[in-house]
Amino acid sequence: MITSVLVANRGEIACRIFRTCRELGIRTVAVHSDADATALHTRVADQAVRLPGAAPADTYLRGDLVVKAALAAGADAVHPGYGFLSENADFARAVLDAGLTWIGPPPEAIEAMASKTRAKQLMGLAPLTEVTEADLPVLVKAAAGGGGRGMRVVRRLDDLDAALEAARAEATSAFGDGEVFIEPYVEDGRHVEVQILADTHGTVWALGTRDCSLQRRHQKVIEEAPAPGLPADLEAELRTLAVRAAHAVSYVGAGTVEFLVADGRAHFLEMNTRLQVEHPVTEAVFGLDLVAEQLRVAEGAALPPEPPAPHGHAVEARLYAEDPATGWTPQTGTLHRLTVPDDVRLDTGYTDGDEIGVHYDPMIAKVVAHAPTRAEALRKLAGALDRATLHGPTTNRALLIHSLRHDEFTTARMTTAFYDRHLPHLTALAPDPHAPLAAALADARAHGDPRFGGWRNLPSRPHTRHYELAGEEHEVTYRHTRTGLDADGVTVVHADADRVVLETDGIRRTYEVTRYGDTRYVNTTELRALPRFPDPTTTQAAGSLLAPMPGTVVRLADNAKPGTRVEAGQPLLWLEAMKMEHKITAPATGTLTSLNVTVGDQVEPGTLLAVVEDELR
Structure with a gap:
C-alpha cells in the first residue's frame, strides 16, 4: 500500500497531485530547485527536498537526485507528473530499482512510445528521411517530450537546416535529448486525442475524446471533452486505435493517444505515456479522479470491465503569463491576486504574492467549466474568466475569452490554424476608454486630493493625470462645477479610492480600482500611472x-x-x-x-x- 508519494515535478501539476494524495490520506513530498525554494508546491507538501544544481531549468531533469530525495524523505512511491522526466524510461527504471513504486507505465512501454520516431514505427509509420520541395510544408519535431518545445514548421527548403538546429537546441534544453525528426505538416486539421487508463490485469479504458485544436506554437491553449462534431464511426475508430496502441506495449496507467483529424481521416501523432495537462476535462465528464485511479492501478487494483458513462461537456482554458499580441512573449513578475468564481475549477501552482519567473513554463493556471451542454460550458467558462480577478503580469485572459466566444469556435469549425487566421483580430480589441478616468478619480481619493471635495466659488484649473494604457499615453482631465464633477461629458455618480461609478448616455458602469505601485487595475484593464515630469x-x-x-x-x-x-x-x-x-x-x-x-x-x-x-x- 502506498503511504507517501514524491512528485518529481513542480508547480500546478505537483499541487494537483498533492490534493488527491491528501484526500486519500497519503503523505506528500515535494522536490524543488533553488528558484522554487518558496514555490506553492513546496509549501503545500508535507515535506520538501532541495535538488542541488546550478541551472534551475535543468534541476528537475536530474533523476538520480530525485530518487535520492525520495529515499531520504521516506517516500515509497514516485509520481512523475508531466514534462521533465515523466516519459523517461531510465528514470522509471531507477525508481523501480530503488525499491519504490512507479506511478506510471512500465519502462518498456515508455521506451516504445516516448520517442515519437519509435512510436510511429510501432504504428506502421515512418518519419521523412529526405525532404524535397514536393514534401513542403514539413514539421521538425523533438523525439522526446512535448508541449510545443523542439518544434518548427518549415515552408522553404532553405530554412530546413536552421529549423533543425533550433529544434535540437530547444529539445536538448527542455528534455535533455536533442533527437528530432521530420514529418509532413497538415495545415488545417483538428487535434483530437483519446484518454486511456489501463490496469495490470489487461483492462484498457478509452475515456472518450478531447479536442485540443486551439494552440499556439504547437502548445495547447483551450481543450474540451468530448471532441465536438465527430462522426460516430470516426470517434469509434479513434477509441479502437487508442486501445490497440495500449495493448501493443502492455500499457499500464494513464496515457493519451493523439491524432490529427483532417478530411474525415485520423493521422496518428504520438502516444503520451503520462498524465496530460488537459486531463481535468475528462475527469469532469466521466466523474473520475485520474490521479486517484493512477494510484490504485499502481497498487495493483483492477479496473471494472467498463468505464463510467460520460455526462455533459467540459472545457479548459490555460492562463499563460504571456502577451499574445507581441509574438506570445512570456511575462514575469509578481502575481498580486488570482481569484475565479466558485462554479469553475482552478488548478494552479501559484497563490497571491508569488513571483512568476523566467525559468519555467509560463502557465499560471487552468480554469475548467463543466455543464450539461457544450454551449453552456463555453458560456460558463468565458463568463468566469471575464469575472476573474487577475492582477500581475500580462496574460492571455482576454484572448481566451474572445476565443471561447468566437463564431468559428462556438460552432465547432475550429482547426489548429485558428490563431493563424484570427490572432490579429482577437488581440486588436480596444480597451475600455473610461478606465483612465476611473483610475484618476480613484487615485485622487486615495491620495487625499484636497481639491476633490466639491465645487468652489472661484473657477479653478482642471485636474490632470496621465496614464499609459495599451502602450499609449492618456491624459485625463476633470474639474468641479456647480453640478458636480465635469469629466468630458461623463457623469461621475460615485468615486472613492477603490470604486468608481460612471454614467455615459444613461448607462452606468461600476469600476473596481486596485493599485500596486504605479500599476492600476480598473476591472480587467491594466494601466500605468505616469509621473507629471518624466525623467529624460x-x-x-x-x-x-x-x-x-x-x-x-x-x-x-x-x-x-x-x-x-x-x-x-x-x-x-x-x-x-x-x-x-x-x-x-x-x-x-x-x-x-x-x-x-x-x-x-x-x-x-x-x-x-x-x-x-x-x-x-
Whole structure:
C-alpha cells in the first residue's frame, strides 16, 4: 500500500497531485530547485527536498537526485507528473530499482512510445528521411517530450537546416535529448486525442475524446471533452486505435493517444505515456479522479470491465503569463491576486504574492467549466474568466475569452490554424476608454486630493493625470462645477479610492480600482500611472531594440555585426526564456550601429540589446 508519494515535478501539476494524495490520506513530498525554494508546491507538501544544481531549468531533469530525495524523505512511491522526466524510461527504471513504486507505465512501454520516431514505427509509420520541395510544408519535431518545445514548421527548403538546429537546441534544453525528426505538416486539421487508463490485469479504458485544436506554437491553449462534431464511426475508430496502441506495449496507467483529424481521416501523432495537462476535462465528464485511479492501478487494483458513462461537456482554458499580441512573449513578475468564481475549477501552482519567473513554463493556471451542454460550458467558462480577478503580469485572459466566444469556435469549425487566421483580430480589441478616468478619480481619493471635495466659488484649473494604457499615453482631465464633477461629458455618480461609478448616455458602469505601485487595475484593464515630469534620462534613442522579456542570449545571427545593413523583421538574436527560444528581430530597415550583448548574457526586460538607425528617418 502506498503511504507517501514524491512528485518529481513542480508547480500546478505537483499541487494537483498533492490534493488527491491528501484526500486519500497519503503523505506528500515535494522536490524543488533553488528558484522554487518558496514555490506553492513546496509549501503545500508535507515535506520538501532541495535538488542541488546550478541551472534551475535543468534541476528537475536530474533523476538520480530525485530518487535520492525520495529515499531520504521516506517516500515509497514516485509520481512523475508531466514534462521533465515523466516519459523517461531510465528514470522509471531507477525508481523501480530503488525499491519504490512507479506511478506510471512500465519502462518498456515508455521506451516504445516516448520517442515519437519509435512510436510511429510501432504504428506502421515512418518519419521523412529526405525532404524535397514536393514534401513542403514539413514539421521538425523533438523525439522526446512535448508541449510545443523542439518544434518548427518549415515552408522553404532553405530554412530546413536552421529549423533543425533550433529544434535540437530547444529539445536538448527542455528534455535533455536533442533527437528530432521530420514529418509532413497538415495545415488545417483538428487535434483530437483519446484518454486511456489501463490496469495490470489487461483492462484498457478509452475515456472518450478531447479536442485540443486551439494552440499556439504547437502548445495547447483551450481543450474540451468530448471532441465536438465527430462522426460516430470516426470517434469509434479513434477509441479502437487508442486501445490497440495500449495493448501493443502492455500499457499500464494513464496515457493519451493523439491524432490529427483532417478530411474525415485520423493521422496518428504520438502516444503520451503520462498524465496530460488537459486531463481535468475528462475527469469532469466521466466523474473520475485520474490521479486517484493512477494510484490504485499502481497498487495493483483492477479496473471494472467498463468505464463510467460520460455526462455533459467540459472545457479548459490555460492562463499563460504571456502577451499574445507581441509574438506570445512570456511575462514575469509578481502575481498580486488570482481569484475565479466558485462554479469553475482552478488548478494552479501559484497563490497571491508569488513571483512568476523566467525559468519555467509560463502557465499560471487552468480554469475548467463543466455543464450539461457544450454551449453552456463555453458560456460558463468565458463568463468566469471575464469575472476573474487577475492582477500581475500580462496574460492571455482576454484572448481566451474572445476565443471561447468566437463564431468559428462556438460552432465547432475550429482547426489548429485558428490563431493563424484570427490572432490579429482577437488581440486588436480596444480597451475600455473610461478606465483612465476611473483610475484618476480613484487615485485622487486615495491620495487625499484636497481639491476633490466639491465645487468652489472661484473657477479653478482642471485636474490632470496621465496614464499609459495599451502602450499609449492618456491624459485625463476633470474639474468641479456647480453640478458636480465635469469629466468630458461623463457623469461621475460615485468615486472613492477603490470604486468608481460612471454614467455615459444613461448607462452606468461600476469600476473596481486596485493599485500596486504605479500599476492600476480598473476591472480587467491594466494601466500605468505616469509621473507629471518624466525623467529624460530614461528615454531611449529611436531605433533602440529592447529585450521584451528576461532571458539568456543563446544565439546571434551570422550577419548581426555593427555597421551592417539589416531589414525590418530580420532576425538579430535569440533569447531563451521559459524553455523556449524567442527570435528577436530588427525593429526597422537600416544600419545596425551597435550590438550590446553576446551569447550567454542574461538580460532583463527593457535591456538595450541593439540599435538600428532607421534609413527612413
